[in-house]
Amino acid sequence: MDPGLILVQTFNGLVYSSILFLVSSGLTLIYGIMRVLNLAHGSLYMVGAYLGITVVLYLMSGTPLGYLLAFLAVPPLTGLLGAALERGLIRRTYEMGEEYQLLLTFGLILIFDDLVKMIWGPAYINFPDPNAFLGGFRFGEYKIPVYHILLIALGFSVFLVLWAFFSKTFTGKVMRAAAQDSEVVEAMGVDVSKIFVYSFFLGSLLSGLGGISAGPLYTASPGMGTDIIVYSFAVIVIGGMGSVPGALAGSLIVGVFRSLAIAFYPQMEIVVVFVIMALVLLVKPTGLFGAPEFERR
Amino acid sequence: MQSESEEVSFEQIAIAVGIILLALVPLAGRHMTHLVASALLLSLAATSFNLLFGYTGLLSFGHALFWGVGGYTLAVMMSRFGLGYVESFVMAVIMSAVFGAVIGFLCVRHTRIYFAILTLAFGQMFYGVAVKWDFLGGSDGIYGLPRPFNTLELYYYVILAITLASLFILYKITRSSLGLSFMAVRDNAFRAKFIGLDVSRVRLTSFIISSIFSGVAGALYVLLETAISPETMLWTHSAEFVFVTLLGGPRVFLGPLVGGFIYSFLADVAMSATEYWLLVIGVVLVAIVLFFPHGVLGYFLKWREKR
Amino acid sequence: MVTRREFLGILGGGIAGLVIGGALGYNLAPKPTPEKAKAGKLPGVPSEPLKIGGMWFISGKFGTYGDMAKKALNMAVEEINSSGGILGRKVEVTLKDEADRENVLKNIRKMVEEEGAEFLIGIDSSGDVLKLTPVVENELHVVTIITHAATPKLTACNNLHYMFRISMYEEPIDIAAAKLVAEKFKDVKKIASIGPDYAYGYDSWAIFSNALKKLLPDVTWMEPMYSKLGTEDFSTYIDKMLSYGPDLVFSSLWGGDAATFVKQANSKGLFDSIKYYLNPMLGATDTLKAIGDGNVPAKAEVWGSGRYWFLYPPHDVYPLNKNFVNKFKSKYGEYPPYVSATSYTAIYALKAAIEKAYVAKGAWPSQDDVVAALEGLAIAGPMGPVAIRNEDHQGVYSVFWGKLKRGAPNYPHPILDDLQIFDFGEVFPAPKQTYVKCG
CATH class of the missing domain: 3.40.50.2300 (Response regulator)
Structure with missing residues (x-):
């Protein structure tokens, strides 16, 4: 096998890992703090991409400034949308079993898909390619687009920011404590419901950031959130549910393995991720970085 | 199904009326027959799912896998091996049990969200296998299967008979000591262990029975639709079972049946009415969770109790 | 490969054939005027509207195909209905969503068995079209015109009776x-x-x-x-x-x-x-x-x-395409994609076949009559003249x-x-x- 190809394919895997990490870190963060598995998390990714299209293509007609603006404006918007969902709908299911949360958020997927279709139309839409102004580097017969390098950098920076936030800031520490035991935190005088909104805001912001990051590479279409959410499950299960470092590890594993599978064993593409996921669950059910499983009921 | 009295109860009357109505369905035209037949099968799959979920406390998000195993086995036996209806159906039941045993064995060590995601992973995995494997027809699936008796009406009675029989068996199971052990495990696995139940084995038993009847529903559906494709195993189809069960009421035996009928008719009407039919279903889902978490039948029974 | 000049010759021949064929067919047909149509004056023609069932992907990732088909259908149905319908019968199209993956055949059956669709058109996925073939041929017995799915197997590996494909398929391309x-x-x-x-x-x-x-x-x-x-x-x-x-x-x-x-x-x-x-x-x-x-x-x-390119056949030599494109553009603000052209042609092919069969029979044609009329039919669509082959029911064009x-x-x-x-x-x-x- 050509070592250059292996290298470049690993790099491709890392690009995909970064996007997966942005989305799945949000998913795992919400799960870790609130024990809510938000199936509609992928819909926020989709909304992020579509809002990005609106800013980049429709408002700023593909200029570099449009990209900058989209990266600054879109994630907070999806964050607010997520927070509104928590306040308006998901909050009311905390007393129920998780099947109700899964179902509620599954309903939201259907609603978001059709709403996006109503607003932006059923046709797939393409972002203008940011590499048109960013360019790329030659690497033998291959070319490494600058945007891909920026995406990998973004993924790792977000990880560092999250790590600093949870270990250095007060709010971050309280959120981590709430993840451990929300009742004790509440007894200490912290408004847990606020923590819940914050974490939904942050998680959804990350998903929207994933959407606006991935959008310029891909094509936006209604229903684009379904694939990423299934892969994100795999990521957080492999890494350990609720663990941000776990999401990083899981994203790296899923992204790189999938890329290498396509490159060298294409028959395995669809199956490989789920095989890894099932194996991890069977061998170490709590995932690579997860806390021990506990029964709540 | 709470009443234990010797007299003829409201429930018994309702069930008798229901069965008579179901027997008369072919008079209402071919589409109604088809619709009710598919509603019956969805209800059977949801009821078997609910044996695992409502009675044993395990939420499977990959149960459409067994629907697919039943369906694909029947289709393969007929189209690749030339077996007859009965032999193929028996093979479908056996394969569903085998798959249920193996996958159940791997899954029941986990509970709650881990169990849900593991079952989802297996469902997606076998979806991938079906898409890639030419023997199963690849992405086109298997099609052009002949319907028994060549008429929809007669086949409808086959479906009705097998579904009612299956529901009866499932009901008997829930009222047996086995069913009681399911519920004991559901309510408190620790205590169940303490009183001498082998929790894993109880869960596995429930898993296998549940897989078998989901497989029965899938096998019967293949001959109704006369085709099967890999999408039947996708997690979105599994979510339909969960939806239907919660719609009707997971804590009542007939809840999934009621849910299955409401869902089937709702989807049928919504798609004719609007291109945004999935939005309609999404809104109903959200409303169910927020306002009727005990399901339609659950509320109905509560309301009757109050009177 | 042919040059533009040779093409014009071919196109001219095709159009001439169509004109002659059309003249023969249409002159014999009693011209249904709108007044007559309302009164249901044509003998042997039912008065209720003619229902056609259509299926494309409407929701989800491929929903754009259903959207394109719907736009063209609306255009065709408006045109036909405003000039008296088909033999005086108004045309109605009902749509079902092919994205309801578990219920494709159920929904097709529903259109025919409950909603009274007399003909079917559409189908995006090749897998679905292969599944549908035995159902249409052996069970539903209604004329079905495929407008998108492109597998060669449909027309090359089946002995089709009720099914036709008007759209270009992958093999010639x-x-x-x-x-x-x-x-x-x-x-x-x-x-x-x-x-x-x-x-x-x-x-x-x-x-x-x-x-x-x-x-x-x-x-x-x-x-x-x-x-x-x-x-x-x-x-x-x-x-x-x-x-x-x-x-x-x-x-x-x-x-x-x-x-x-x-x-x-x-x-x-x-x-x-x-x-x-x-x-x-x-x-x-x-x-x-x-x-x-x-x-x-x-x-x-x-x-x-x-399957169709909106600038071909060239607008200056083939006004039908020009009119179709301009009308579509002014109505929907975009140039028509291929599913629009093939769906539009499918409706007109049905219309032509029904009218041709009516002339032969003097009464509303049966499904078999329409099959016979479609076989060998030449129809002018936006993509140029399309001939439907007798032997395999495949629409043929350049x-x-x-x-x-x-x-x-x-x-x-x-x-x-x-x-x-x-x-x-x-x-x-x-x-x-x-x-x-x-x-």
Whole structure:
């Protein structure tokens, strides 16, 4: 096998890992703090991409400034949308079993898909390619687009920011404590419901950031959130549910393995991720970085 | 199904009326027959799912896998091996049990969200296998299967008979000591262990029975639709079972049946009415969770109790 | 390949044939005026509206195809109804969503058995069309006209009675691609390929490679690659191609996948190292819109084909297409994609067949009468004259291939230029013949 190809394919895997990490870190963060598995998390990714299209293509007609603006404006918007969902709908299911949360958020997927279709139309839409102004580097017969390098950098920076936030800031520490035991935190005088909104805001912001990051590479279409959410499950299960470092590890594993599978064993593409996921669950059910499983009921 | 009295109860009357109505369905035209037949099968799959979920406390998000195993086995036996209806159906039941045993064995060590995601992973995995494997027809699936008796009406009675029989068996199971052990495990696995139940084995038993009847529903559906494709195993189809069960009421035996009928008719009407039919279903889902978490039948029974 | 002048000859012949055939048919038919139609004056014609059931993807990732079909259907139905309907019967089209994957056949049956659809049109997915065939032929017995699904198996491997396909299918386009390469790109040495990971992708490659191996036996081929439908990231595939170093890439990706691939191939430098890129599904306005002018590569030649191209037959010689395009553009603000043209033609084919059969019979035709009338029918659609073959029920018309060019300032998206037209006689296999294995 050509070592250059292996290298470049690993790099491709890392690009995909970064996007997966942005989305799945949000998913795992919400799960870790609130024990809510938000199936509609992928819909926020989709909304992020579509809002990005609106800013980049429709408002700023593909200029570099449009990209900058989209990266600054879109994630907070999806964050607010997520927070509104928590306040308006998901909050009311905390007393129920998780099947109700899964179902509620599954309903939201259907609603978001059709709403996006109503607003932006059923046709797939393409972002203008940011590499048109960013360019790329030659690497033998291959070319490494600058945007891909920026995406990998973004993924790792977000990880560092999250790590600093949870270990250095007060709010971050309280959120981590709430993840451990929300009742004790509440007894200490912290408004847990606020923590819940914050974490939904942050998680959804990350998903929207994933959407606006991935959008310029891909094509936006209604229903684009379904694939990423299934892969994100795999990521957080492999890494350990609720663990941000776990999401990083899981994203790296899923992204790189999938890329290498396509490159060298294409028959395995669809199956490989789920095989890894099932194996991890069977061998170490709590995932690579997860806390021990506990029964709540 | 709470009443234990010797007299003829409201429930018994309702069930008798229901069965008579179901027997008369072919008079209402071919589409109604088809619709009710598919509603019956969805209800059977949801009821078997609910044996695992409502009675044993395990939420499977990959149960459409067994629907697919039943369906694909029947289709393969007929189209690749030339077996007859009965032999193929028996093979479908056996394969569903085998798959249920193996996958159940791997899954029941986990509970709650881990169990849900593991079952989802297996469902997606076998979806991938079906898409890639030419023997199963690849992405086109298997099609052009002949319907028994060549008429929809007669086949409808086959479906009705097998579904009612299956529901009866499932009901008997829930009222047996086995069913009681399911519920004991559901309510408190620790205590169940303490009183001498082998929790894993109880869960596995429930898993296998549940897989078998989901497989029965899938096998019967293949001959109704006369085709099967890999999408039947996708997690979105599994979510339909969960939806239907919660719609009707997971804590009542007939809840999934009621849910299955409401869902089937709702989807049928919504798609004719609007291109945004999935939005309609999404809104109903959200409303169910927020306002009727005990399901339609659950509320109905509560309301009757109050009177 | 034919030149533009030869084409005009072919087109002229086709149109002349149509005019003569049409004159014979239409003059014999009692002209239904709107007044007569309202009163239901034509003897033997039912007064209730004629219902046609249609199925396309409406929701989800491929919902754009249903949207395009719906727009064209609305146009056709408005035109027909405002001039008296079909033999005085108003036309109504009901739609079902092909994206309801578990219930495709159930919904088809519903349209026929409950909603009273007398005819069916549509179907996007090749898998669905193969499933539908035994149901229509053995159970429903209604005339069904396919407008999109492109598998050769439908018409080559079945003995169709009730089913027809008006749309171009993949085989003639891929054979034309091989001819194009053999005639124009003789310097090609190494070919790589990618396609969607299901029957359509496999078949497309089989047809193209088998046809080209006969014409250019010395070409070397990379193992074909397939990507899941709806793949987002093609980097891995593109780098694998680059490591092989082809000078031509054949891609049967379609829809959003086709657009995504071109964009990513651009930024990953594929078009700097290959000379030619051929995609039999690229000549679709929805795809070209998504690709955008910015992604038309400067160096490599990108060639596309399709089932219909809105600038062909040329508007100056073929007013039917001009009128269709202008009307569609003014109504919906975009140039018509191929599903619009084929759906539009399907309705008119039904109308022509019903009227032809009525003339022969003097009463509303049965399904078998309509089948007989459709066999051998020639109909003028926006894509040019279409002849429906007797033997296999396949609509036959000429194939185009064109080179991608920035569309500005006249068009909001890139367009196909330097059109190469392949007469159907050159590229359609004989009925029931195919490079694809049946069964």
